[in-house]
Amino acid sequence: MASGGVEGSAELRIDGAAKRFGEVAALDGVSLQVARGELLTILGPSGSGKTTLLKVVAGFEKPDAGSVKIDGVEITALPPARRDIGMVFQNYALFPHLTVERNVAFPLEMRNVTKAEIARRVAEALALVELAGYEQRLPRQLSGGQQQRVALARAIVFNPRLLLLDEPFGALDRKLRETMQLEVRRLQRRLGLTTIFITHDQEEALVLSDRIAVMNKGTIQQIATTTEIYERPANDFVADFVGESNIFHGTMSGTGVVTLEGGRQLRVSTSAVPGKRVGVLMRPERFASGGINAFAGEVVESVYLGTSFKLRLACEDGLELLVRQPARGELPAPGARATFGIDPDAIHVF
Known part of the structure; x- marks a missing residue:
């Protein structure tokens, strides 16, 4: 288990995968490629097909x-045991009657690795997940986070070509989940x-990904870097689905101008041609107190979130906006009048 690159770490390619129940x-005809050493996250709601994939x-x-x-x-017809793939599940799937050491050693024992090599690899894997000294404990004597570390050590101890993690932190509390995310990435x-x-x-x-594949209803909607997806x-x-959003639709009515369905015109930065139907995305945190595209209205909801204020603004022309602003001064009360603007470069047209 060499640092800086697992022996045999592999490229994965899926072409036209279909599965019906x-x-x-x-x-529904899913295709994607994962580069050697890449962490690709498959993101989607329940029932989107991500776990089936x-x-x-x-x-x-x-x-x-x-x-x-x-x-x-091609490994499509190969049984799981012959694929050399490590897996980590949400429920850990540890053997309750075996010690931490024996749980981690299990994949090596199944591969008839020598006892001396098993001892060396298990010690290395446990050190990597910061569980040295826990070798003789049983799963029930560990916290949820520690059990997930054992499952991770077991998944990497045999130098897999590929690591699959199926919602592994779903059972952990928020703070521990965030810690484990960073540990897995490291x-x-x-x-x-x-x-x-x-x-x-x-x-x-x-937080985790090099790239994200967003799935819905059995298809990949977009594969891109984290920045591009957002x-x-x-x-x-x-x-x-990704982040908070204000989404509207309209028509390009001129160069760099969108007329929304309600009649409001927005200055935007896009190469879309006049006459084209488009979607418009404005992220709540992109609004400021000034800007070329001004929205005036009444605050109908306001929430203090520590570092920011989250406001819902009912505009004079009937639009409703979600706006986030840095938490400075007093939280605007419902009923207060407010005006926010957004620069053309901050509006995404699709």
């Missing part, structure tokens, strides 16, 4: 169509291990 298309990669589900390849070699970068991470948590995806979503679904 009765009338439901869990996967993970099971197809792991070998727990056979696709109705399509192929799965690791380093160019470990993944240190090992250079090709990783697919499944989550429905948008913040988790933004700043330049491809469609309404991605814009709404």
Whole structure:
């Protein structure tokens, strides 16, 4: 388990993966590629197909169509035990009657590794997840975070070509979840291990990923870097699912001008041609007290969030906006009048 890149860390390619359960298309022709050493997060709501896709990669589900390849070699029909893939689940899946040491050693024992090599690799894996000294404890004697570290050590101890994590922090409290996110990212970068991470948590995806694949109804809506997914979503679904948003629709009525459905005109920075129907995204935190595109109205809801104020503004022309502002001074009370603006460069047109 060498630092700086696991032996055999691999490139993954999925082409046209399809899977139906009765009338439901869990996967509808999904294709994606994960580069060697990359951490790709598959993000989507419940029922979007993300866990089915993970099971197809792991070998727990056979696709109705399509192929799965690791380093160019097709593994679609290969049983899970022969894929050399490490997995971490939300429920840890530890053996309750085995010690930490024996749990981590299990994949090596199944591969007939020598006792001396098992001892060396287990010690190294436990040190990597900061559990040295816990070798003889049973799972029930560990906290949730410690149990998840044991599961992670077990998943990497045999030098897998690929690591799959299926919502591994869902059972942890928020603070511990955030700590584990950073630990997984640190470990993944240190090992250079090709990783697919499944989550429905948008913040988790933004923290962890090199790239994010957003899924909905069995299809990939967009694959891009974290910045691009947030700043330049491809469609309404991605814009709404990732982060807070104000989404409107309209028509390009001139160069750099969108006329919204209610008649309001916005100055925007886009190459979209006049006459084209477009979507408009304005992130709540992009508004300021001034700006070219001004929105005046009444505060109908205001919430103090520590570092920011979250306001809902009912505009005079009927639009409703979500606005976030730094928490300075008094929190505007419902009924107060306010005006906010947003620069053309801060508006995403899609």
